[in-house]
Each structure stands twice: as structure tokens, then as C-alpha cells.
Amino acid sequence: MHIYDSVQKKKLPFEPIRANEASIYVCGPTVYDDAHLGHARSSLAFDLLSRTLKAHGYAVTMGKNFTDIDDKIIKKVEATGKSIEELTSFYITRYLEEMAALGIQRADIEPKATESLDAIEAMIQKLIDKDYAYVISTGDVYFDTAKDAHYGEISARVAEDEESQSRVEHTSEKRNPKDFALWKACKGEEDICFDAAFSRGRPGWHIECSAMIEKHFTGDTDYSIDIHGGGADLLFPHHENEAAQSRCATGHALAKYWMHNGFVQIDGEKMSKSLGNSFFLKDALKLYDGEVLRYYLNSVHYRNDFNFSEEELHLSKKRLDKLYRLKKRVSPGKASLPNKNFKKALLDAMGDDLNISIALSHIDEMIAKTNDALDANPKDKALKKETLANIDFIDELLGFGGKEPFSYFQIGVDTALKEQIESLIAQRLEAKKAKDFARSDAIRDEITALGINIMDTADGTLWEKA
RNA sequence: GGAGCCAUCGCCAAGUUGGUAAGGCCGUAGAUUGCAAAUCUGCUAUUCACCAGUUCGAGUCUGGUUGGCUCCUCCA
DSSP: OEEEETTTTEEEEOOOSSTTEEEEEEOOOBSSSOOBHHHHHHHHHHHHHHHHHHHTTOEEEEEEOBBOOSHHHHHHHHHHOOOHHHHHHHHHHHHHHHHHHTTOOOOSBOOBGGGOHHHHHHHHHHHHHTTSEEEOTTSOEEEOGGGOTTTTTTTTOOGGGHHHHOSOOOOTTOSSTTOEEEEEEOOSSSOOOBOOSSOSEEEOHHHHHHHHHHHHTOOSSSEEEEEEEEEGGGIIIIIHHHHHHHHHHHSSEEEEEEEEEOOEEETTEEOOTTTTOOOBHHHHHHHSOHHHHHHHHTSSOTTSOEEEOHHHHHHHHHHHHHHHHHHHHHOSSOOOOOOHHHHHHHHHHHHBTOOHHHHHHHHHHHHHHHHHHHHHOTTOHHHHHHHHHHHHHHHHHHSOSOSOHHHHTTTTOOHHHHHHHHHHHHHHHHHHHTTOHHHHHHHHHHHHHTTEEEEEETTEEEEEEO
């Protein structure tokens, strides 16, 4: 299996620290607001990575944090009058629910910053002791980038360029403009802060991840974890700083491989709060089924930017529908074993840095071939069982196709409507039997007007929501 | 101003070490159907933003041009 390392900028064979094991840590959200499609894409990308590694036989340990202490959270606390606990646990719960709707498997370790303060304080203290960090008069603690010879290697940033044209304003007693805060001392008495040896305050953003990884993963190996993931915007400064802290504190590298997912864009621009073009996941899930969203958001390679459009989403659903129509055709029944070649083709495609496009094309090919064979021999039981197993495997590896096929096509149809449809179909059948095609077509129009498509098959009339 | 990514059919989108353009949607012709729908089959880029170069051979390598995006501030 190969993955693309965004530090070395090339595809590398995946050789984990420990044979047959894979540890992944992904930067999770700062929980001060609802998740948007961009969060979904990142989660989806690393869910796919985790599933792929598992299918390739690795025992995966996935860690994903929640940043639950931060300026933005504090602002929101002040604005809403809610407690920080109340606020963050609300968004964490919602985040987990929404991700579950997308079929994302829960991480094995889900640390929160506020529950990792001991590890954070310990790591900062270690950096101070080793003289990689310094405390200024306000009590803030900064990382001294000049002391780290390897600083800049993660994001491949030239050391000289930052000063003159940087958009960052530097004030304070920082020794170097690139130095970043490990700990921010509290300023007012009302501030939300915690006691630490160096000052009363709260952790900087970057140190959290390093400390949590250190706490939950690190052993006495050359790297703390195998793969560190996150959005492409985290490469600098977040991951650069994480790597520096961990390297200097622990004496070994943070991650063996770094993977970054591309952005979700709206009309060709990055979706972000500041541009005001965010599409919240909760709103998307009101309009579309989570599985359809998952299929759509995963249909483009994780490293590419993803231009979201509702039109494309609908087209994408058509492709998923075909899989479920096939499933309908081979259901109900018991799955046997997936076709060996098919399974291998999917594993190979996904094993090549998650080449989802190739995987999907194999699925489409399998669908066409199976339909063809079923047209020729509708009672091929062995094929039906194998097909069910193929679809089970798709669900395991890619996370779609797992629903009961009849219910998939009835999402959003209530019981009353369902009864109405079935009654109309029965009436139409009567008309057809009497060869009263004018009437049967009129009934079909009536059904269509309800937003339902029907199709006559050898097994009777089937219907699905348009 | 600095750093990087990207540009493939009407649309979405693959394309390891250069070897003669996957797949899906749409469209179209046909099989099937009372008609549809669904399903299947055929057709649909001599060409990969543009220019020049290396090569027997380039979408794939090199240089340049144009256009788009991202990072350098919180950000998935």
C-alpha cells in the first residue's frame, strides 16, 4: 500500500513503525460552532484511510482531538452567557452525530484539550527546561524557533522570507517573529484559565496536539505515530509547530507520514467563515441523506480541492442509485464471499493513495457485468450471493451500499404516501390486466406527480423516490 | 512581496517509473417494454490551457506564457 506524503511530496510505500499496525492522528475541530462541509471532507478522507488500512490487514488506532479551549470559544462563551462546558459539549455531541450520519467510524481515542492539561503543561515545562521555550514578562510562553535546526522542514518554508512581507504583526517580547505561543497567560480576572508552573493561563493551539499525541501514542520508537493528517491549511503553521514541539520535547519525530486533504470550495473559492460561504453540515443533512453526501464528498480524490454544487450532488446520487438497484435485484438473500478479482481490484485502487476514482469505476463495471449476467440468467443464485458479498465489501471498505435497498429508495417517504403509492400501483396493475393502457398511464402520471418513479420488472412493479 | 498546488471530452473525473487518453453524467443509435422507467449493447477527446525544448516516442520530463486556487492571520 502506498500513500502520498505531503512533506516529501511524493507517494511512498507505507511502512509502519510496528508491523501490521497503523497509528493515525487527525486534527479535529475547534468546537465553537457547527461543522461545515469542509470538516466533513476531512473526516471522510481519513475515515477512508482508516478503512483502507484495516482492509489491508493493519490494526488501526485512530486519534482525533477536540479543541475545546480557544479564543473563539471564549468569545462565544462571553456572547452567549453559556458555560464553556455547556457550549463545547453541545458542539461535540452535534459533531459526532453528524459524522455518524456520514458513516464515519468513531476514532479510538478522542482527547479533549481541557482533559489533557497535565500533558500539555508537562510538555511546555520540558521545552522550557531544555531551553527550547521562554517565558516573557506577561507570563506567556513562546517556542524559540531559532533553537530548532529543523524548523521549517515540514512546510518547506524558506527561513528568510517571513519578515519583510509577512502579514503577521509582531509586537511583544518575542525573540523571533516566527516564535509561537505555547501558553497564553490570562489577562483579565474573568478569563477562563488554568494554573501552571509558569503562569496562570491556557494552552496555545499547537501544543495541544503534540501533547495529546505524546500522551496517547508515544513509545520508544523513532516516530510517535505513523500518519498525521489534517486539512491542507494546517500544514503551516500548525503542523510545522507541532512537529517542532514534539521533536524538541521528545527527541524523536512526531509522524512518519503526513497527509493533507484538499478543501471544499464553493464557486471555486475555499469555503470559510471569513468568506461567509460556509455550508453547514446540519443544513446539508436536512436536504440530503448522509450516505449520498458521503458518496459525493468522497467521489473526488482526497488531495484535490472539491468544488461543491448541489447539481453535481444529484448527478452523483444517480451513480449510487445504480448500486442500490442492483442490490435490490439480488435481495433478499445471504451473502457468500466477494468475487476475488473484484475485491483485489478495490483493495489495489484504494491501496494506491486512496484512488477512489479507480475504485468507483471497478464498482460500476461490476454493476454492469452483474446486471448483464442477471438479464441472461435471472435465477443465478450463486451470482446473487456473490453480489451481496461484493456490496458488503464495498460497504466495509468505502462506507456506502450498506442500507437495505428498498428503504434506500424510500428515504423521505412517509407511511401515508407509501400506502397511497401502493394502492395506485395496484389499481394500475388492474388497468394493465384489462389492457386499459390509457387508464394505467394516467395512474402512472399521478404517481409521478407524487415525486415517485415506477418501473415494471419481472418481479412486479417497483417504485423509488425521484 | 514570498512559497506551493492545479489546468484532461458539454459537465464531474482517473491516468506508478514517458510508449500511444479509465469510469460516471449528459447526448445519441439499438435490444427489451403495450408505452415508459429500469437494465444491457454500440457511438461520443488523433487529443490532454498555450509556446518552445529533451526523446525513436510526452497528458506524463525541462524552460517559459496565460488562467485559477491555496498558504504566509483563525481555519478541515
